[in-house]
Amino acid sequence: MQVEVMEQYEELLAKVRHHLEAEDDEGLLALLLTLRPADVAQMLAELPEGQPRGKVLSLLEPVAAARVIEESILxxxxxxxxxxxxxxxxxxxxxxxxxxxADLLGALPAADARALLELIPEDAAAIRQLLRYDPDTAGGIMTPEVVRLRETQTAAEALATIRQAAPDAETVYYLYxxxxxxRLTGVVSLRQLVIADPQARVADLMDRNVVSVPVYMDQEEVARVLERYGLLALPVVNDRNILLGVVTVDDVIDVLQEEATEDIHRLSATEPLEQPYLQTSFLSLVRARVLWLLVLFALQSITITILNHYQAALETVITLALFIPVVTGTAGNAGGQAATLVIRAMAVGELQFSDFLRVLARETSVxxxxxxxxxxxxxxxxxLLGTPLEIGMTVALTVVLVVFVASVGGALLPLCIRRLRLDPAVASSPLITTLADASGLIIYFTVAGWILGIRT
Amino acid sequence: MQVEVMEQYEELLAKVRHHLEAEDDEGLLALLLTLRPADVAQMLAELPEGQPRGKVLSLLEPVAAARVIEESILxxxxxxxxxxxxxxxxxxxxxxxxxxxADLLGALPAADARALLELIPEDAAAIRQLLRYDPDTAGGIMTPEVVRLRETQTAAEALATIRQAAPDAETVYYLYxxxxxxRLTGVVSLRQLVIADPQARVADLMDRNVVSVPVYMDQEEVARVLERYGLLALPVVNDRNILLGVVTVDDVIDVLQEEATEDIHRLSATEPLEQPYLQTSFLSLVRARVLWLLVLFALQSITITILNHYQAALETVITLALFIPVVTGTAGNAGGQAATLVIRAMAVGELQFSDFLRVLARETSVxxxxxxxxxxxxxxxxxLLGTPLEIGMTVALTVVLVVFVASVGGALLPLCIRRLRLDPAVASSPLITTLADASGLIIYFTVAGWILGIRT
Structure with missing residues (x-):
């Protein structure tokens, strides 16, 4: 399917370019009206910067233009x-x-943000307040535009309140x-209000056991709460239980995708990119990767020291060198598997430090x-290679030990890192691979010492 | 936060166990009524199999028990x-x-599923139909329980229809x-119906440009459509545009999480686990990992042949052996970074094969x-190590070439795999690492041949 969608995009872009060149505003607008905001936003991203983009947006009504800007990348x-x-x-x-x-203004230079805020004095106070919250918390992703009901209202009165407020409130499917x-005292769904007897009291319809999240809660945790209970929105409260805003399910989907991308990037020892790959600048791409490559190189340099230490053994039995990449590679692969399973299980909330012993037991046997x-x-x-039996035995025994150590170490390291309240995803496959290389070599030459009886 | 939540769980479990041992059904039920279905489901998973779980569930009303079963793992x-x-x-x-x-029955042995279906003759036909769809498609994740409106209805009549149908229909926030x-002709939101003049016609309120998905569309693609347009549900149609059911946002969140987990597992060369890590059996864990370890080992064995080929050079300059892990490790890390960035960008729809040349250009410079x-x-x-200058030069030149080749190769390989309509995530970091090992060694000894003037 995706391929088809993308082919349609190429066609669409060609049409837009044609209208732009022909200065055919009417044709362009007619085309735009058939598109959804997310589609216009993607199309704008493909157009050259400056005038062409501005031209397209200028044809839209303010409310449609606002939706397109909301859907656009920074x-x-x-x-x-x-x-x-x-x-x-x-x-x-x-x-x-x-x-x-607030997200947009937060990403602009402070002077620009101030200038823009002066243009919308009615919203300025609410937005300044939003900008005070850490963008990665419930406060940073919530919207303060929320319909508030009172317990004393009837269902009919509540629906009247919604009719008045709805054009502005982002979510009206759950009414707080x-x-x-x-202070937040309950929640009632729009569906319940519609189904209910018009004279029924909100106090009798509402669910008092409402799930809310504190304003400082990490966005990943917020996402997990909403996901766990299958909700469409979550109310955000301060420490006195005063309703500050609401996080909606579409924000949560963005958070989950963002967090999965971050984890995947970290797992490959890359600093998470903030923009899509093709939109990320050359310098940002280098910066995201070079630091970890250097750290891993520094760690990997230990292997030079290790091999230097065993140089005499290597000179005695040069065949040992042939198996170095296989030993280090297998250790790295086994360690990477274990680390990734544990890191993802922690990310989706299936595993925590208290499972240490269970993980240890599983990884020992596996x-x-x-x-x-x-x-x-x-x-x-x-x-098969005709290697002398003692060397074959050395490699075989090394592989057992190395896979065992890498699996156990790879699984437990992320648990320990989480315990230290760091992101376990920094225990990336490359980090585990690098550590596995070093320990693999030590095991290899120690075993070689035993079996071949050489001094190591 | 998570740590706190988990501590509360331990407490909760202890209480439940206490009530069970004391055979205090009243106390247990009182406790259960304060919990949400997802919480009861998690708690049941921690209880021993058999009688204790059955006892807890038997205390709940059928509708509450149904919700708990829905939230439980298989x-x-x-x-x-x-x-x-x-x-x-x-x-x-x-x-x-x-x-x-349908998901539950699909996972049971056919005879058991048939026996259960006989118990619910009213639903059996609909469920048999659902079971015919591939579980990973729109048909496999949709629910057929959907409220249908007619264009000729007024808003008031539509709300009356909803009142009748709502207790059974899973989603009533969008009415199709x-x-x-x-045949699907439009969509109207519950919010629009509530706000509208009661005498307004559905035909005038509804959006005719409704986004729908075909019943055979892959679930990942369905998720991406819903995410893209920020919707709460998507109607599913057959090729004659007949409305078959609806996919809701909570199903989509599950799909996105599942797909991210699959990608993360594949990226570490593990077959995706179907159950949470701690619930996966020993044998399944071994099976998910051993195959890829063997495949990678087989590929990695090439390095033995390569080193065997260069054995004479190694004997001449044994110091070359010291840098083998650094060369292969750095190549693997650089290749893994590039591959992961490209694989994730493809997974979230930012990148496709048509971007081949742009990716090539970026990775060449980066x-x-x-x-x-x-x-x-x-x-x-x-x-620093006091290595002879020529060897230092050899390593330095090798590293430039190896990082370059691994970055370009690591980025382009997943694009090509996708082009072949395979899952690009099989171009996992370990696969790239293994390929990088082999090419890294060839580059290393070739460069050594040039600079050191030895026969390789």
Whole structure:
């Protein structure tokens, strides 16, 4: 399917370019009206910076333009803002949802953000407040635009409140009930209000056991709560239980995708990219990768010292050198598997430090079994090559030990890193691989010392 | 936060165990009523199989029991079903949502599934139909329980329809409008119906440009469509545009998490686990890992042949052996970074095969830059060690070439694999690492031949 969608995009882009060149505003607008905001946003990202993008956006009504800006990536947003007059900016920004607007302003230089805020004095206070929250917390992803009901209202009165407020409130599928001080006391769904007897009291319809999250909760944890209970939105409260805003399921999907991308990048020893790969600048790409390559290189340099230490043994039995990549590679692969399984299980909340002993037990048995299988194969491979039996035995015994150590170490290291309240994903496959290389070599030459009776 | 939540769980479990031992059904039920279905499900998973779990579930009303079963993992579901009488089974299964029930029955032996279906004759036809769809497609994750409106209805009539149907329909926030043949013609939100003039026609309120997905669309693609447009549900249609069911946002979140987990597992050369790590059996864990370890070992064995080929050179300059792990390790790390960035960008739809040349251009410049930096560090490290200058130069030049080749190769290989319509995540870091090992060694000894003037 995706391929088809993408082919349609190429066609769409060609049409837009054609209208732009022919200065056919009517045709362009007619085309735009058939598209959804996310599609226009993607199309704008493919157009050259500056005038062409500004031209397309200028054809849209302020509310449609606001939706397109909300769906655009940061670079395009900046570009589009630069090309609008103060009056148009006022119209468009005013129609953006406050959480998206706060995200955008938070990413701009402070002076630019201040200038834009002056254009929308009505929203400025709410947005300044939003900007005070850490962007990776419930406060950073919530919208303060939320419909508040009172327990004393009837279902009919509640629906009237919703009719008045709805065009502005981002989510009206769950209605939160607050007391006079603004404290959250319950939740009622729009569905319940519609189904209920119009004279029924909100107090009798609402669920008092409402799941809420504190404003400082990490966004990943917020996402997990919403996912766990299958909700469409979560109310955000401060430490006095006062309702501050609401996090909606679409924000949570973004968070989950973002966090999965971060974990995947970290697992390959790359600093997570903030923009899509093709939009990331050359320098940012280098920066995201070079630091970890250097750290791993420094760690890997230990292997030079180790091999230097065993140089005499290597000179005595040069055949030992042939198996170095196989030993280090197998150790790295086994360690990477174990580390990744544990890191992902922690990320989705299946595993925590208290499971240490269970993980140790599993990886001990799994690691020994995998090691035994690999070892048999290694022995067979060595004898196929006509390697002397003692060297084959050395490699085989090394492989058992190395797979075992790498599996157990690879699984437990992320657990320990999490215990230290660091991101376990930094225990990336490359880090484990590098550590496995060093320990693999030490095991290899120690075993060689035993079996071949050489001084190591 | 998570740590706190988990500590509460331990407490909760202790309480449940206490009530069970004291046979205090009243206390246990009172406790259960304060919990949400997902919490009860997790708690049941921690209890021993058999009687204790059955006891807890038996205290709940059928509708509450149905919700708990829906939220449970497969092993627990099976265990719970085994302990219910035919009458209780009828009551509980009847109240489960049809998509969850189909998932459960699809995972049971055919004879068991048939026996259970006989208990719920009213739903059997719909569920048999659901079981015919591939579980990884729109048809496999949709629910057929959906409220259908007619264009000729007024808003007031539509709300009356919803009142009647709502207790059974899983989602009523988007109402789909169909014609007499069941073809999808539009969508209207519950919010719009509530806000609208009660006499307004559905035909005038609805959005005719409704986004729908075909029943055979892959679930990952379905998830991406819903995510892209920020929707709460997506209607599923057949090739005659007849409305068959609806996929809801909570199903999509599960799909996105599942797919991210699969990608992460594949990236570490592990077959994706189907159950949580701690619930996966010893044999399944070994099976998921051993195959790839063997494949990679077989590939890695090439390095033995390569080193065997260069054995004379190694004997001449034994110092060359010291840098083998650094060369292969750095190549593997650089290749793994590039591969992972490209694989994730493809998974979230940012990149496709048509971007081949752009990726090639980026990785060429990034790879050469990273290589140059690493090379300078390698040279410095070698001279610190007192290695002869020619060997330092050999290592330095090797590192530039190896980082460059691994970056470009690591980025392009997943693109090519995708082009062959295979999952690009099989181009895992370990696979790239293994390939990088082999090419790294060839580059190393070739460069050594040039600079040291030895025969290789």
């Amino acid at each position: 670079d395009v947003q900046r570009d589009l803002l630069r090309q609008m007059s103060a009056e148009r900016l006022h119209q468009v920004l005013d129609r953006m949802s406050q959480d998206d607007l 009930v607050t007391d006079r001080s603004g 690691g020994l079994t995998l090691g035994a299988v690999m070892s048999a194969v290694a022995l067979a491979r060595a004898s | 092993d627990v579901q099976r265990d719970l079903l085994r302990q219910m009488s035919a009458e209780r089974l009828h009551q509980v299964l009847d109240r489960m949502s049809q998509d969850d029930l 409008v169909t014609d007499r043949s069941g 790879g050469l830059t990273l290589g140059a930096v690493m090379s300078a560090v390698a040279l410095a490290r070698a001279s």
